[in-house]
Amino acid sequence: MSINYQTLSFEYQACREQSAQSGADQAAYPVIVVGAGPVGLATAIDLAQQGVPVVLVDDDCSLSTGSRAICFSKRSLDIFDRLGCGQRMVDKGISWNVGKVFLKDELVYTFNLQPEAGHNRPAFINLQQYYVEGFLLERAQELPNLEIRWKSKVVGVQQSGTPGTHDASVTLTVDTPNGQYALRARYVVAADGSRSPIRNLMGLDSKGVTFKDRFLIADVKMEAEFPTERWFWFDPPFHPNQSVLLHRQPDNVWRIDFQLGWDADPVLEKTPERVIPRVRALLGPDAKFELEWVSVYTFSCLRMDRFRHGNVLFAGDSAHGVSPFGARGANSGVQDAENLAWKLAMVLEGKASDALLDTYASEREFAADENIRNSTRSTDFITPKSPVSRVFRDAVLKLSRHHPFARQLANSGRLSVPAVLRDSPLNTADRDPFEGAMVPGASCVDAPVQVAGQPAWLLQQLGQQFTGVLLCGDQGVDQATRAALDTLRAGPIPLKLVVVTRGDPQAFVSANAQVAHDIEGLAHARYDAKPGTFYLIRPDQHVCARWRQLDAGDVAHALKRALCVEGTA
Numbered sequence: 001m002s003i004n005y006q007t008l009s010f011e012y013q014a015c016r017e018q019s020a021q022s023g024a025d026q027a028a029y030p031v032i033v034v035g036a037g038p039v040g041l042a043t044a045i046d047l048a049q050q051g052v053p054v055v056l057v058d059d060d061c062s063l064s065t066g067s068r069a070i071c072f073s074k075r076s077l078d079i080f081d082r083l084g085c086g087q088r089m090v091d092k093g094i095s096w097n098v099g100k101v102f103l104k105d106e107l108v109y110t111f112n113l114q115p116e117a118g119h120n121r122p123a124f125i126n127l128q129q130y131y132v133e134g135f136l137l138e139r140a141q142e143l144p145n146l147e148i149r150w151k152s153k154v155v156g157v158q159q160s161g162t163p164g165t166h167d168a169s170v171t172l173t174v175d176t177p178n179g180q181y182a183l184r185a186r187y188v189v190a191a192d193g194s195r196s197p198i199r200n201l202m203g204l205d206s207k208g209v210t211f212k213d214r215f216l217i218a219d220v221k222m223e224a225e226f227p228t229e230r231w232f233w234f235d236p237p238f239h240p241n242q243s244v245l246l247h248r249q250p251d252n253v254w255r256i257d258f259q260l261g262w263d264a265d266p267v268l269e270k271t272p273e274r275v276i277p278r279v280r281a282l283l284g285p286d287a288k289f290e291l292e293w294v295s296v297y298t299f300s301c302l303r304m305d306r307f308r309h310g311n312v313l314f315a316g317d318s319a320h321g322v323s324p325f326g327a328r329g330a331n332s333g334v335q336d337a338e339n340l341a342w343k344l345a346m347v348l349e350g351k352a353s354d355a356l357l358d359t360y361a362s363e364r365e366f367a368a369d370e371n372i373r374n375s376t377r378s379t380d381f382i383t384p385k386s387p388v389s390r391v392f393r394d395a396v397l398k399l400s401r402h403h404p405f406a407r408q409l410a411n412s413g414r415l416s417v418p419a420v421l422r423d424s425p426l427n428t429a430d431r432d433p434f435e436g437a438m439v440p441g442a443s444c445v446d447a448p449v450q451v452a453g454q455p456a457w458l459l460q461q462l463g464q465q466f467t468g469v470l471l472c473g474d475q476g477v478d479q480a481t482r483a484a485l486d487t488l489r490a491g492p493i494p495l496k497l498v499v500v501t502r503g504d505p506q507a508f509v510s511a512n513a514q515v516a517h518d519i520e521g522l523a524h525a526r527y528d529a530k531p532g533t534f535y536l537i538r539p540d541q542h543v544c545a546r547w548r549q550l551d552a553g554d555v556a557h558a559l560k561r562a563l564c565v566e567g568t569a
Contacts, residue, residue: 005134010061012151018181028169029055030348032185034154034198037064038129039316039333040191041136045083046341048146049464050539052348055183056146057174059153059197063137066293067219068129070247070255071327074114075418075443076334077121078541082463085139086121089132093125094248099230101412103397105237109407113415118522119446120457124230124327124415126249132330152176154192157201159310164354170311187344187357188312191333196318202309208302208372211323212262213383216296218275220254222289232412234382234397238281243382245412246282253292256282257324259383266296299323301372301379307336308361315340320368322375325382325413332371335418336364342539351493352563359426359564367419374414381411418443421542428536428545428558436528444541447523449500449516458500458523459541461516466559467496467537470513470550471529474503481532485513487552493559500524538562 017026033044036058044056072080072089080086097114100107113123140146156173170188174181190198199205231246233239242259249255258278260269268274275294280287303320307313316333340360346352384390399406421427421441428440438445447458462469468488470481477485477499488495489512497513502524505517518524527535536545536558545558 003134005063005130006065008063008134010148010150012061012177013149014176014178015149015181017183018176018178026184029053029183029185031055031187031189031344032057032170032172032183033189033191034058034172035190035192035316035318036060036133036137036148036150037191037193037316038069038132038136038330039337040189041133041140042079042083042334042337043189043191043315043341044146045136045140045143046337047345048140048143049083050342050345051145052345053145054147055149055185056140057149057152057154057172057183059151061150063133064129066130066295067217067249067253067255069132069327069330070126070128070249071124071331071416072127072132072334073327073331073416074119074121074123075416076331077125078443078446078459079334079338081121081459082338082541083136083139084142085135088135089127090121090125092131092135092250093127094228094250095122095125096228096230096248097123098227099232099412099415101397101400101410102231102233102236103394104233104235106401108397108400108410111407118448118520120448120459121446126247126255128249128253129330131250149174154197154201155180157188157198157312159312163310168311186311186348189340189344190312190314190318191316191337192318194317194321196314198312199304199314199318202312204304204309206302206304206319206321208300208321209376210298210300211379211383212298213379214260214262214264214266214269214296214298215324216258216260216269216275216278217294218256218258218279218291219249219293220256220279220289221252221292222254222283222287223252224248224254224283226254234393234412236282239278244282260296264296269296270294297324299379301376303365303368303372306361307364308357313340313357313360315364319364320372322371323379325378326371326375326415327413328371328375328416331416332367335367338540339364346563353565355564359424363419363421363424366421366423370419371416378411378413382413424544426538426544426562426564428561430546432546432548434528434546436526438527438535438543438546440543440545442543444537444543445526447518447526448520449523450505450519451514451516456516458516461498461514462537463539463541465494465496465539466562467498468555469498469500469527469535469537471500471518471524471527471531471533471535473524473529473531474501475531476503481550484550484552484555488555491556491559493563495555495559500529536562
């Protein structure tokens, strides 16, 4: 029996703090997450999976209504896999790799976001946000150290103690149907959306540009023969001088975005009398369909100056916002969550300096700037603001029919890819020559492997903790390398060890590590491996160091750097 996640409602329950006389007398929770959207849920789940007790509060008692964010990238799916619900999302979602761009009614060009085989997940799935939230919520409810409190609105924020020390904490005033109470935590993650009450309560703001244009979203339920692809029209005959975007979603629901222009009346344009003719112009006069959800939106590209303010850390839309072109909003927020959760866990366990949390801010501020830059360029191309810009855009599109160079300029939304954190202070610079994309700061790519004789994927062996990956071709592990592995295994920071081999896996069992057989050689190729190459991978599956030969001292030093431990500057 399928669940209608849009109609779910969750009961308010009184909590133990409401029966206490003074919230100041209570021990602080390690982390409180505010906001039960995709970013807040992902952060809370990730923390709980790492053994951190966490309280998640939300001012509502339901999941999102309407499709909202629908495009979730391969990187987000990799993260959802780590959180224990990726397969459910892929099973329900509509997978796609191909996009098509049209000028008027003529196909200009086609692109494939994942042209090569050997990846577990597609480039994107389309899945309504209420399903994403529902699957995340059900995973959250499985975790005994994760408590969710509905109808709990944060109306006050007060920080105390010396920032960066153990006595620093945050006290939230929470308003509920039973009145207000104080809720105290060492750290607070504000994932409370673009209007962020916490940001406002702290007197902070976001800065950027609001685009003077309006778009209509129509979720249309229908039987249609459109392929499972992303279609984008510039100046189509059924909606002249504007743009239209078409995506398929599960349950025979299709997302159609119509550009309206700045002068459009947002209230009037949401009425069926205005929406239905626009949809019928696209689908044809005899098309049978139902409107499931309609919204008119404007959008901005903006961000906070800093994502960390004392022991309050901002993530997702509360920290940054982009236009919907390129599916960069929700995907970037989920990547915020994965970046922040492991760092909080390490700091709370005493394995890392509090300064590690500053790198959450610097890394994700860099990623936000990259997303805003790409999103702004997409918006400027899609909605030219001058006659000259319009002439340039149309010329690029016409040239794109026959000339590949022009397709690099055509921009219907540069689709979300993870930022490469090349300048992160957590990286250890290459000492040896390497080629390829797996530079320090890059998120790891997948490859098919076998583990214990069973089909598996490389990314399934990585994440949740620091991992050392030894790629050894078809050669064995020599005595020096084996001794280095033993040293790392016994080190102060738990290091999972994975040996990736092209040879007989049985020959490596004595290495006392997880053994993955690179059956097609793709792992070695994608990681530019030579026998003995060693990668140090962060808990969020980002590369932080790599060498051509394993040395336990080098790895230990790189681990300290990746944890902001003193003496690694």
